[in-house]
Amino acid sequence: MTHSSTAPATAPRGVSQNDGASAPVDSAYDLAALVAARENERFALHSKYLNEMWVRVLKTIGYDVGFTRGLGPYLWDRKGDRYLDLLSGWGVFAVGRNHPALREALLSVLDGEFANLVQLDVSVLAGVLAEKLLAYAPGLEKVFFANSGAESVEAAIKFARAATGRAGILHCAHSFHGLTYGSLSMNGDEIFKKGFGPLLPNAREVPFDDLAALDAALKGRDVAAFFVEPIQGKGVNIPSDGYLAGAQALCRKYGTLFVADEIQTGLGRTGRFFAIDHFDGIEPDMIVVAKALSGGHVPVGAVLTRKWIFDKVFDRMDRAVVHGSTFSKNDLAMAAGVATLDVMKNERVVENAAAKGERLLASFRKMAEGYELVADIRGKGLMIGVEFGPPQSFKLKAAWNLLETVNSGLFCQLISIPLFRDHKVLTQVAGHGNHTIKLLPPLTISDADCDWIETSFDAVIADAHKAPSAVWSLGKTLAEHAIKARMSG
Structure with a gap:
């Protein structure tokens, strides 16, 4: 069944029928058409009418990909690339996006x-x-x-x-x-x-x-x-x-x-x-x-x-x-x-969360044994924290201390940004000035999704243990941005 309503014959006073639209929209009230017509204005609209600072943050860290679709634990950007969502709207999408x-x-x-x-x-x-x-x-x-x-x-x-x-x-x-x-x-x-x-x-x-x-x-x-x-x-x-x-x-x-x-x-x-x-x-x-x-x-x-x-x-x-x-x-x-x-x-969602959480925690703990930057793994079910801490080796310690001097907790961005950019995994830092990456995926994730998580984290953390590397080059860029922001503030 199609659910629609007819648009009013006349627009409200002071607003033209096509006010602000860059392309005509069918007379049926079609929000999908409206969104598609104005997709290229996504960030401009928010900068002008909503929170411009948040738009600046997204562009600075490369998260301005423009998500257009979500289903289960997955998101798709404007180019059609698929992402695994470990943020789930800060825990909102426990049963995944758009569950039938x-x-x-x-x-x-x-x-x-x-x-x-x-x-x-x-x-x-x-x-x-x-x-x-x-x-x-x-x-x-x-x-x-x-x-x-x-x-x-x-x-x-x-x-x-x-x-x-x-x-x-x-x-x-x-x-x-x-x-x-x-x-x-x-x-x-x-x-x-x-x-x-x-x-x-x-x-x-x-x-x-x-x-x-x-x-x-x-x-x-x-x-x-x-x-x-x-x-x-x-x-x-x-x-x-x-x-x-x-x-x-x-x-x-x-x-x-x-x-x-x-x-x-x-x-x-x-x-x-x-x-x-x-x-x-x-x-x-x-x-x-x-x-x-x-x-x-x-x-x-x-x-x-x-x-x-x-x-x-x-x-x-x-x-x-x-x-x-x-x-x-x-x-x-x-x-x-x-x-x-x-x-x-x-669908036994809670039981799935327990099983997949047990698998991921075991995998992360095994992974942590080989990486000095990983300080702790903790969590229950699919609420998992991967904490990073000061390394022992001289070269890594110097790079870590430089980032911490500029902005405490900045190192986690060196993990979350490559996860997003290179592996299409969306995750978050667990708080301001925090050294923990938090995983809050939908509770419906599969074993294949767990494979995706484990492989991606292992690759990014391994790269972080190489200095110099792309990760530490990113760290230098983020540190420069943080210094400029502090000076302008």
Whole structure:
């Protein structure tokens, strides 16, 4: 079935019918034709109307290839070259891009002409999605839906304060919970905070994986909630075996809510449905999810919480709308969430993530034995960090120190850029000033994709151990760019 609508006969006031178009578009509302007609303006449009600095970054590092198509774990650029996507939209495309079941679910909502967002009603799909999510979270009985991970974190902050009557919020160093004001107040990287203060005055930071520091911070009994990522996204930092259980016990002792931020780690990313499932006895008071729940199509986030917390917020009929979000339970988002969970179950996506992650981690660890620049390999499932560190040999050490003097963490670009340029593998550095390359591929990758990953990383890391080489020539160019940027700033 073709889904289209007729374009208005007259354009809005002040806009001509073909305003801005470089080629005529058929009268049927064809977005594919619109995109094709203006593809050559992709970066010019963004420079003029959106974030010009981001366009400059892409052009500087050679990522301005113009992706035009995505399917499963693959992307295609304007020239038709195929790439393996190890970024997956920062973890959004857990079931891959444009999964047919997701597309079918969304089209069925549009075809069904549902009475969406009536507001003075409730959604069947929201109820179904909440039921499905809570089946994975024993002890949690209520769900609040939001539009994103950050918005879900904001809700969890409000719920924690309402439930405990306390103002304090605690988070870990190197954490990332979002970029809105409440979530930004719990950001462990100062570069995101600079220029946006003052932030929440009652948000405090403790070291990750440090129970003594957590104990000291909670003793005052003024902390509403402790927010923690079971595995930190910025660096792929994994806690020691007893940390999360110990943190939960301390929270119980001092009357603080224990909140697991599973926005990136949840829904199978680590080879379990939740990352907390790797650790015995963890039963958070709230779990925050988003990213993968969207299926990559319609933004959605959720707070899974204990009933008594929920009831402290919505405690009377005149407070039934004391917190909410206009678009949060829209039928497209709910359908995307339902379809995503069904795909994960029916196609054993979580099990695939565990198996492929085990293979890749073993391969990287074996690879690391022969390369002095590789400092550590860590991860669970398909959340993997490859950390680089100072080499021992004189020639490599001199080159490393030069890059570090210019810009800490710059070496990782010497790995990620050749991976992209020469091997068509898209990946990311795990944080500002970080020495870790992070892999967050779709959870549906195959053994052939693993071959592609292993071969590509091995070739690029091997080249980095040759000095001089193309990799270190790239390093010199990047260092010059960084010096120029610093001088102009």
